[in-house]
Amino acid sequence: MTTLDMPTSAKDFDVNAVVRSDRVHGSVYTSPEIFRREMDTIFKTGWVYVAHESEVSETGDYLTRMIGSDPVVVVRGKDGVVRVLLNRCTHRANKLCNADKGNANSFRCPYHGWTFNNTGALQGVPMREGYGVAFEEVRAELGLANAPRVDSYGGFVFASLAADGISLREHLGGVTHAIDRLLNLAPDRRIDLRANWMKHRHHANWKMVVENNVDGYHALFTHASVYDAIKPAKVSHVPAKVDVLVRDIGGGHSEIDYSEEYRKLDEEFVWYGRIPRAKLAGYVDALEKAYGPDQAHHALVVGPPHTLIWPNLFLAEMNVMFVEPQAPDRTIAYTTAVLIPGQDDLNERTLRRSEGAMGPAGFLIADDGEIGMRNQAGLAAELPEWLILARGMDDDITDETGIINRDKSAETPQRGFYSQWASVVGGKAGCDDR
């Protein structure tokens, strides 16, 4: 493990000792203290992606997820409101809901039989006379704890465990464009994320997993076996040959943006195996009916986003990935395909494409997982102390969309990620000192 004299008290934590504008210290990937601090800051104070509305579309639909180290139940209550409840019986802390997903009017604790309705209110306590006259107080006080703030944008549901803070819209800032770009490919601006989540255990720090998603430098090397053996990349991964940008959108959000290159080609579905539009005639018709031929053509040319939404959500073109940090060197990546309601032909192709590329057996992601594991193994060497993220620093350009770099191999997205990391983990987000 990379060591650094980590102060045990958060009051002494100096984020400048581990993050600088062009580099990060190895300990940010290995230190249990820093991992704990991330859980207490990023995941306890900020907005975190928890679910998609399609997954809880009916009253009583629920999912179990994690917000950092807190297990939660995301549930649509009988009043139609989506809540994020802490998955812990208020009596003796038994984990209340143990299924991945389902539909329920109420949750019953298996330990002493307490029941909570799907809005989180305490419903029933067996042998309640044991609480005497105080029972009504017990009932009122012992509803399930919940994330005080839940909000959504374009169907993506986010929650914050902190009562106060910036709004979701402020948190998302310019990255709403990426969600819009995805929804532009859906005739009624709705997508469906119910194709099941692949759950892939990465033996790497969660930041390695997410940073890699917006690293425009690695594909030629990490994924050479795909391009050599199976098919060439959709467009060249040699930066000088393409107009592909990387962008620090601000707030920790970042992306690789292929749209300029695709617009130059003015060809639809380059991002979808260059499939001829005739093979997806029903889908193209629906899109043209919804938006008109010009706007539909534009959406089909520029395609979906390749965008990281701070801290845990990755819009992976026609896939969605989110990560669950479990330990400094262990992360679960959840991946599913983006389905478009009513477009069965398209969806079946999307599922097969997703299986081909993504997840533990995917032609791409299995190798990203391997590289992440080797990164973690390499970090056992304590020297050099720093990982350098200076690539392209002199060519960064600030424009109205953020900080862009016209060389897709520039480490502009990672610099944006760590700028946000330093600001949040450094304590400006009101973390609770321990």
Added chain:
Amino acid sequence: MTVETQPESSPALRPLPDTDILSFLYLEARLADEGRYSEWESLWADDDETVLYRVPMHPDDDPRTTLAYINDNRRRIKSRVAQLNTGNRHSQTPPSVMRRVVSNSEVAGQVGDTVTVESNFALFEYRVRQRFWAGRVVHTVRRSPEGLRLIRKIVHLIDAGGPIDTLAFLI
């Protein structure tokens, strides 16, 4: 909870596979274990559009609406093998050292010249650390003039519903 003391019908015994079928399953297991990718690929039928190599997340998942960890048709099996054969598939460079036990094989169905065999399997994989993979494997094998050919292999991992490690080898 009630305990059924008198089941309505006794569970049916299933026939054991013929020895040539068993030999074929063991050959398939050995070639996968030893990373003999092209030889393994040659076991698959080339002339059947229903060829399927599949590792679902849940046994009853419908591939038209849900994702699987692996859901390869014949063409994608070829791609998977081609990628492994580059020697540059990082997640299998070096390849896992593996041995699997295929056992409890029973004939689950027989239609014309094809037979479906269900077996339990336990796979011991060593790469950096040792892992165990286990589950039910369902092979559908066709007898043809040129010999036995694999039509379907469906692997139901016992931990398919939970997070799994990288699965880049042939399971």
